[in-house]
Amino acid sequence: MSATVDRRSFLGGVAATAAGAALSPVASAAPTRSSDAERAVVELFKTLTPEQRRKVAFAWDHIDKNRGLLRTFVSNNWQVTQPHVISDFYSKKQQGLIHDIFKALVDPQWYPKFVKQLKDDTDGRPWGEEQSIALFGEPDGKFQFVMTGRHLTLRSDGDAEPHVAFGGPIFYGHAASGFTEKPGHPGNVFWPQAVAANEVFAALDEAQKKKSLVDRRPPESAVAFRKDANDIPGLHLGEVKPDALAKVEAALGTLLEPFRKEDRDEVRACLAARGGLKNCCLTFYKESDLGGDGVWDNWRLEGPAFVWHFRGTPHVHVWVNVADDPAVKLNARG
Numbered sequence: 001m002s003a004t005v006d007r008r009s010f011l012g013g014v015a016a017t018a019a020g021a022a023l024s025p026v027a028s029a030a031p032t033r034s035s036d037a038e039r040a041v042v043e044l045f046k047t048l049t050p051e052q053r054r055k056v057a058f059a060w061d062h063i064d065k066n067r068g069l070l071r072t073f074v075s076n077n078w079q080v081t082q083p084h085v086i087s088d089f090y091s092k093k094q095q096g097l098i099h100d101i102f103k104a105l106v107d108p109q110w111y112p113k114f115v116k117q118l119k120d121d122t123d124g125r126p127w128g129e130e131q132s133i134a135l136f137g138e139p140d141g142k143f144q145f146v147m148t149g150r151h152l153t154l155r156s157d158g159d160a161e162p163h164v165a166f167g168g169p170i171f172y173g174h175a176a177s178g179f180t181e182k183p184g185h186p187g188n189v190f191w192p193q194a195v196a197a198n199e200v201f202a203a204l205d206e207a208q209k210k211k212s213l214v215d216r217r218p219p220e221s222a223v224a225f226r227k228d229a230n231d232i233p234g235l236h237l238g239e240v241k242p243d244a245l246a247k248v249e250a251a252l253g254t255l256l257e258p259f260r261k262e263d264r265d266e267v268r269a270c271l272a273a274r275g276g277l278k279n280c281c282l283t284f285y286k287e288s289d290l291g292g293d294g295v296w297d298n299w300r301l302e303g304p305a306f307v308w309h310f311r312g313t314p315h316v317h318v319w320v321n322v323a324d325d326p327a328v329k330l331n332a333r334g
Contacts, residue, residue, distance in 0.1 A: 029269035030159040037104035038158040060137035086128035165322040175315035183291030196251035217285035221334035225326040229304040234283030273324035288313035
């Protein structure tokens with residue numbers, strides 16, 4: 001797992017996909033200060049009163065006594081600050097700006113799905129009533145916005161963190177029909193991602209299926225990059241045939257689909273910088289197979305600086321950690 005390319009060479013030209021086809025050139029492979037979400041973040045910061053800033057705005061490298069570097073922390077259910085978005089703490093204009101940021105961070109077709117997920121996961125409360133935000137740094141320097149809640153950590157930073165995608169590790173999940181979902185996860189907006197992964201499994205030969213299957217899944221928040229990429233378990237995708245590799249590429253597209261184009265492009269740029277999908281491994285976990293049906297609820301796509309961990313039991317949790325440099329540290333807690 002040693003092949004690498006210059007990440008920035010992806011910007012103006014062509015990067016190879018896992019199947020060997022060429023991606024279309026992209027104008028930018030990362031969000032910028034001019035991106036919709038980032039412009040709304042700056043506008044929000046300008047509207048904050050001194051009292052509001054004391055509670056939700058922090059120095060870039062603020063250390064929390066329990067969470068460490070707060071700007072980089074990620075968990076499955078947490079509030080980065082106490083005030084909820086829809087509360088007396090924020091004005092109606094500020095609530096609107098925060099909503100604009102959130103909406104700009106996700107793909108337009110996925111916006112209603114995220115709203116459904118957040119409503120399902122907060123006992124029917126509307127968007128904003130159970131989510132909180134924080135701002136780090138200053139608009140004229142390094143600057144980041146973080147939104148958190150149950151089954152949600154999203155970021156906007158205009159590429160202030162130059163080596164990472166999404167501005168840092170993110171989290172999403174869904175418990176569509178109760179804490180323990182049924183096989184097939186009816187109503188779960190993220191289950192199609194696992195369907196795509198299982199289509200890859202079905203395309204493998206028997207020897208490859210055996211390589212890809214691991215008995216026990218790791219702790220779900222264990223998505224730090226490994227010191228040695230050769231220690232990544234599962235099936236090395238450099239071994240699979242073009243038809244199966246094309247299904248992996250399709251699955252990657254499904255994973256990226258919920259997010260804005262700039263973040264999708266940056267993930268692909270980071271991946272290309274460390275050798276692409278052919279330098280990754282795909283692992284399915286026998287443990288916690290809902291219904292014992294061989295439709296794998298728990299799986300992971302992992303490379304030298306890429307981890308997309310899908311935990312499907314008892315409900316969906318997804319941890320994402322993507323960079324162009326495996327030296328980037330993780331700050332996560334399950």
